[in-house]
Each structure stands twice: as structure tokens, then as C-alpha cells.
Amino acid sequence: MAADPTKLKVAKDLGRPDILFALARRKGSEHVFVGGSDFKLYDVDLAAAKPEPKAVGEHLSYVTSAALAGDDLLVSGGYDCRLNWWNAATAKPVRSVEAHTKRIRMVVASPDGKLVASVADDMACKLWDAASGKLVRTLEGHEALTPSHFTSMLYAVCFSNDGKLLATGDKTGRVCVWNVADGKRLAQLEAPGMYTWDPKQRRHSIGGIRSLAFSPDGATLCVGGTGQIGNIDHLDAPARLEAFDWQAGKSKLVLSTDGKHKGLLEQLIFSPDGKWVVGAGGGTAGVIAFFDIKAGKVLFQDAAPMHVHALAMNETGDKLYAAGHNKLLVWTL
Amino acid sequence: MQNPSLNRRSFLGKSLGTTAAVAGAAAADMTLLNALAQPAVAAELKKQQKSVILLWLAGGASQLETFDPKPGRATGGPYRAIPTSVPGVHFSELMPKMAARFAKNTAVIRSLNTKIADHGGGATLMSLGRRDEPSVRYPDLGAVVARELARADATVPDYVSFYAQTEGRGSAVGQSGFLGARYLPMFLTDKSKPDNLERLAAVSDLDHKQRADLRDMLSKRFAEGRDNAAVGSHNQAYARVRGLMASDKLFDIEQESQKMRDRYGPTQFGQQALVARRLVEAGVPFVKVGRGWWDSHGENFETHLELVPELDHVMSTLLDDLAERGMLENTLVVTLSEFGRTPRINASLGRDHFASAWSTSLTGCGIRGGAVYGKTDEDGQKVVDGEINAAALFATIYEALGIDVTKEYHVGPRPIPIVDNFAGPVTEVLA
Numbered sequence: 001m002a003a004d005p006t007k008l009k010v011a012k013d014l015g016r017p018d019i020l021f022a023l024a025r026r027k028g029s030e031h032v033f034v035g036g037s038d039f040k041l042y043d044v045d046l047a048a049a050k051p052e053p054k055a056v057g058e059h060l061s062y063v064t065s066a067a068l069a070g071d072d073l074l075v076s077g078g079y080d081c082r083l084n085w086w087n088a089a090t091a092k093p094v095r096s097v098e099a100h101t102k103r104i105r106m107v108v109a110s111p112d113g114k115l116v117a118s119v120a121d122d123m124a125c126k127l128w129d130a131a132s133g134k135l136v137r138t139l140e141g142h143e144a145l146t147p148s149h150f151t152s153m154l155y156a157v158c159f160s161n162d163g164k165l166l167a168t169g170d171k172t173g174r175v176c177v178w179n180v181a182d183g184k185r186l187a188q189l190e191a192p193g194m195y196t197w198d199p200k201q202r203r204h205s206i207g208g209i210r211s212l213a214f215s216p217d218g219a220t221l222c223v224g225g226t227g228q229i230g231n232i233d234h235l236d237a238p239a240r241l242e243a244f245d246w247q248a249g250k251s252k253l254v255l256s257t258d259g260k261h262k263g264l265l266e267q268l269i270f271s272p273d274g275k276w277v278v279g280a281g282g283g284t285a286g287v288i289a290f291f292d293i294k295a296g297k298v299l300f301q302d303a304a305p306m307h308v309h310a311l312a313m314n315e316t317g318d319k320l321y322a323a324g325h326n327k328l329l330v331w332t333l
Numbered sequence: 334m335q336n337p338s339l340n341r342r343s344f345l346g347k348s349l350g351t352t353a354a355v356a357g358a359a360a361a362d363m364t365l366l367n368a369l370a371q372p373a374v375a376a377e378l379k380k381q382q383k384s385v386i387l388l389w390l391a392g393g394a395s396q397l398e399t400f401d402p403k404p405g406r407a408t409g410g411p412y413r414a415i416p417t418s419v420p421g422v423h424f425s426e427l428m429p430k431m432a433a434r435f436a437k438n439t440a441v442i443r444s445l446n447t448k449i450a451d452h453g454g455g456a457t458l459m460s461l462g463r464r465d466e467p468s469v470r471y472p473d474l475g476a477v478v479a480r481e482l483a484r485a486d487a488t489v490p491d492y493v494s495f496y497a498q499t500e501g502r503g504s505a506v507g508q509s510g511f512l513g514a515r516y517l518p519m520f521l522t523d524k525s526k527p528d529n530l531e532r533l534a535a536v537s538d539l540d541h542k543q544r545a546d547l548r549d550m551l552s553k554r555f556a557e558g559r560d561n562a563a564v565g566s567h568n569q570a571y572a573r574v575r576g577l578m579a580s581d582k583l584f585d586i587e588q589e590s591q592k593m594r595d596r597y598g599p600t601q602f603g604q605q606a607l608v609a610r611r612l613v614e615a616g617v618p619f620v621k622v623g624r625g626w627w628d629s630h631g632e633n634f635e636t637h638l639e640l641v642p643e644l645d646h647v648m649s650t651l652l653d654d655l656a657e658r659g660m661l662e663n664t665l666v667v668t669l670s671e672f673g674r675t676p677r678i679n680a681s682l683g684r685d686h687f688a689s690a691w692s693t694s695l696t697g698c699g700i701r702g703g704a705v706y707g708k709t710d711e712d713g714q715k716v717v718d719g720e721i722n723a724a725a726l727f728a729t730i731y732e733a734l735g736i737d738v739t740k741e742y743h744v745g746p747r748p749i750p751i752v753d754n755f756a757g758p759v760t761e762v763l764a
Binding site: 017018019037039060061062079080121148149150151153200201202204205206208233234235236263282283284285286306307325326 | 392405407411412497498499500598599600601624625626628629630631632635636638639640642643679681682683
């Protein structure tokens, strides 16, 4: 039976003492690796009646992201600027690389598991050979400073389903699309609605592109974050998705959650059939929303039990795994 | 109860030596200000002119992301602690420049417990050094410093306050209270330069000067044989006009080299800090530069990632600049907020208002470089050693500047101690 977003239901809810930012799911299983504010990575078997997280290893600061390259290579990144490789089966460390000069924000693996991409506040996207850990290429196209002369951040990265394209998104709303094979920049898009610079009331900024997802056919690129915020003391705007025809360099549509569901979309994932894209995140409260890009509407939105920082989906698209503020969660659709 | 004129005499004795002390002994309060206008006294004072630059981190900066990091704790956040130039003392990694300079001239107090955690109340407390009360209109820090350190012959403003952001502006407006309107700040908001200081275009400079000379001659003739403070005050007020007009250039950073402007950086905070240095150099005793808004209920770490490096850069540049000009030993640079931020990280990755255990820094005039006073627990939840309140901090500031902390003002018959409840200074951070 096809997944139905309107039947979203919490199937498992595990309380955590820490804030989870990283989540990687082993394909075809209920095993997830999570990491977060206690600097550690854990292996959690969500199929167990009472899942007991097992420590895999640790970073020197917050673990911000993790990805599985193939079945057995787990790569994690953190605020310590390091990428750590782990054997996911044995939970043994493989290597540790001082990958960036500033904080690593996101790590993703290519669909074939051969490459790993990392983005960091040094505004570089780095492509790594997953097996050897060698740097393949550095992609640079994001400005180091915002227009107001403050340091920018490079928050988000994603591969296309065929692994040929890579997209990166920064704080000011700039998106770059790259050709993975040669590192050539194919497109530069702007989503300034994701970034609020307040020059008058508070004189700083908030927001930025926090999530990216290509449609299964690679033609549409979705960008996630939050809308323009009046009071930037809080994440006080509806969650926002913008979809681009990236080859034409055009924004196709902007969709937002309603006024009850606010905050950032921290992760976007297309359903396997491409009929909808799910985004999750939040502000003070959590938010989850399903968007129909073709119809140009929000299919379903709800409060998540916590601010979600990372999301994964099973192969059939009827189960979601979420890591966030003091919780690890499983939803069924 | 202390006699205020005796306190003033005491201050003058410390500051100026016998000449001024004799002048002080002979004078009532207002006429003593006139005595300070005497050339010999004024020249001596000018040499010793002390000033304050207050970097006001409006909205409440986080102590954990600045001067009191707790790395590795659940409350610590993602940023590392880095060693300062004092062994064993660490700052947040967001402050590498100040960490490198710490031993030279800066002291940190990590044990403020000021109890008031709303913006308005906290800003009032940390501006006045005491709780406000309906029966007395107290002067704020800037007004007191201006009152105690301004020269009677000053041709520059006594107290200048920059506050560009609109949030919290109501709490940022200066208050001279019972000290009177002279010590109200020149309050600048959206511009870094005051309006209406320029001479009217229709009046040439020569014409303006000649008019002033004529007025001065007639006034002096009128004052001959009239021993009247009001007449003297009138003349002083007019004498300040040309000085204040001339101070127009003090607010103009175009007067600085491009290299100097580049050092401070392109942000408004940097530019205003440069103006602050220019003002202090010209003899302004108190300049407040408000930088906001640090109220990071959501995205605390992103907000501080933006604001702390700016503070680190601007503050370290300001200190270097003052030191290179030989001014730092007579200029006290203070960082202060209305409160700090909660150790607990909320669901929005924010930190909320927290007045129970937070930090401030003091640099330069009268300060022992590299000193750390007070201690919070391992999670930063409470002060475990050296707890102080706002009054003790103000006493420390006054003591560093050579202002008698036992002094009292009088509002009618009521004595008002300059420091609330006669709190004593934190001597451990004083040179």
C-alpha cells in the first residue's frame, strides 16, 4: 500500500539526554547511527523492544552529520572540523581526517557509496573517496562573507539520485549545482527569502539554506529553511520550501507551512516515486510537512514531537526516522 | 554621613595634588567646578584625563560563548575553549584575539549574580548599578563618570552614547537623574554623527568667531564686579558652543586614514568604536557603544558565531589602538550586558535570559591584566566563588578610575552613596 502522509503516526519515541544532529540509517534495516551534543556517535537498533544505544566513537565537539557509504563505512563530521570514518559493522575507527578549517555542517554519501561530500563554514564543499579517505576535489563557489560583512556558513549539501549532481546551499540563500565528474559549476541559484538580515531592529541575521533535495529525475531542486523573520530572536516564521528548475535557473514555487508550524526545515527527502517531498525541522517546537511540488501545495503538516535535526526514510517511503532535540523517533505513514 | 565636598577634596587630592586640593577646600560644589577651569588645574587634569568606553552588548551576550566557556558539558555548546595568554585560563574559541591579549590589560569577572532577568529591569540595573526607585531619579554610569571626570572647561561632550538598533532602545536612553541635564548623553541612534552641529552655511566661520568674540567681550564686561555663579555658568555654556561645533569632526571617521578605518573593519560597531576612540582622545570622559541585539532565544550558536567574532575583532583593535596611542592606561574599556544567557540549551538551540551567573570584562585604566575573579560551577548554573552584584561592579569601575567609592551625593537632605549600599570594589582585578 502506498505511503499516505496524512496517516503520519509516531511508531517509536525514544527519549535522549542529548540533542541529536546526525542520523544515518543502514539500508534495509532498523539500524541507525546517531550523534549529537555529547560529542558521541551511537549505534541504535530500533527493531529492539527496548533499544539500547551502543557507543561507536566520538568527536571533539558536536557531531553534526553522519552518512553511510555503502553498507559498512560510516563517515561522521562535526564542529571539530574532522571527518571520522568508522567500520559500521564492527564499530571500529578507520581513520580521522582534519577535513576543513572550520565547523563541518553536513556530510552525505553518493548513492553508489563511492564518494562522500562534506560542507563546512570554510565555505568549501569537499569530495572524498569513501574507501580511501582521499580528497578528490574541492568545490568553491560560496562567498566567505555576507553582504553585511559577517562570516557566512555553508550549511547544506545533497547528491542527485544518479550521483551525477551535487548541490550546496549557504546562509545567504545561494545555491550552487555542481557536476560531480569534473567539479564544474553548472548553475548558481538564489533563494534570498531563506535569509533574514535585520539592519534596524537587532542588527544581525538568522536563517539560511539548511536542506536540499533533488527530485528523483534530477530536474527539480528543493531548498529548505525558514521564511523572513520579524523578530529574529526566535525562529519565528513558517518553515519554507522553494523549488527550482535548476537548469533554467528559475524558482518554480515557494511553499510554507501555516502560522502554527514554524521554524527551519532541517532536512528534505523526496518520496521514492517523487510524488511528494517531506521536510522536518522546527523552532521551539518541531514541524513536519509534506509538499506536493507538482500540485504546488502542502499535502499535510503537523507538529513534530521535537525540533528535528536529521531525517531518514526507508526504501518504500512509508517509514521515517528522525533525530532531534532529546529524542529519536520513528514515524509510519 | 559624609560631606560631599570632602569627598571631592579627597578625589582631587589623589588626582591633582595640593593645588587642586586647596582649590577644592575653598570651594563649594559649583564654584569648585569653576576652579577646575583655571588653566593650571585644567592642564594638569588634561594630562591625567581618564575615560571609559563601554561596549554595551544589548540583549544579553552569552558568557559561555565568550568569557566563561564550559566545553564538554551538556550546557557547553559546540564551541571549544581556547587557552588565553594566562596559563590555565580559557575563553571561547570565538574570541582568539582577546584570548591572545588577555594577560596584557584585561580582567574578567565571572561571578555576576544580578538577579533581574528581564530586559528592561536588567538594563536599568546594569546602567544604574542599583535598582531604580520611584522616589529618586538616579544617574547612570555614564552620567556619574561624566560628573566625576569631565572638565569644567570641556569643549567636547561629557557623555556620548551610540545605540543604533531599535530593539531595547527605550532602556538604552541615558539617565542623568539628580545630577542634572548637563550629564545627559548625546544620544545617537541611526547615525554615528550628531545632527545640527554644523555652522549654518549663511554664517562664515570668521563671522561666527567674531560674533562669539563680541559676545564674550560683552559678557566679561558685564561680569566684571559681579561675583555670580549664574553669570559664570552662562559664559561657560556659550564657551562650549564652538567646542561642540568643532567636535563635529570627532564623529567623522573620514578624518582617519583608510588604513585605520580598515583596522576597525566595515561594520557599524567597528566604525562607532573608532569614533569612540576619537572622542576619548579629545577628552570625552564617557562613551557608550551599544551593539545589539544578542537576545538569542533561537539559534544562539549561529547568533554568537556572527556577533562574537565581530566583538573580538573590534574590541582587540580598539585596545591595540588605545595602547599604541598611550591612552589605554587612562581609558577603561568595559563589556557589559543587561544579563547573560542560560546554560540550558532550549529546543530552538537558543539560550534564554540568565542573571544568576554571568561575566563581564574590564580592560585598561586601573585594571590588573590577566586577572580572573569569581567562579561558576562546572555547568555554569551558579556562582560558586566570589559572587558579586551590580553595585560591586560599579565600585570596581569607579575605583579603577580613581573615583572615591565612598562618596555621597545629596538630593535635598538625603545622602545618596555613589555606590549602592556602599558596596566595595573587587580589588583582585585592580592594578
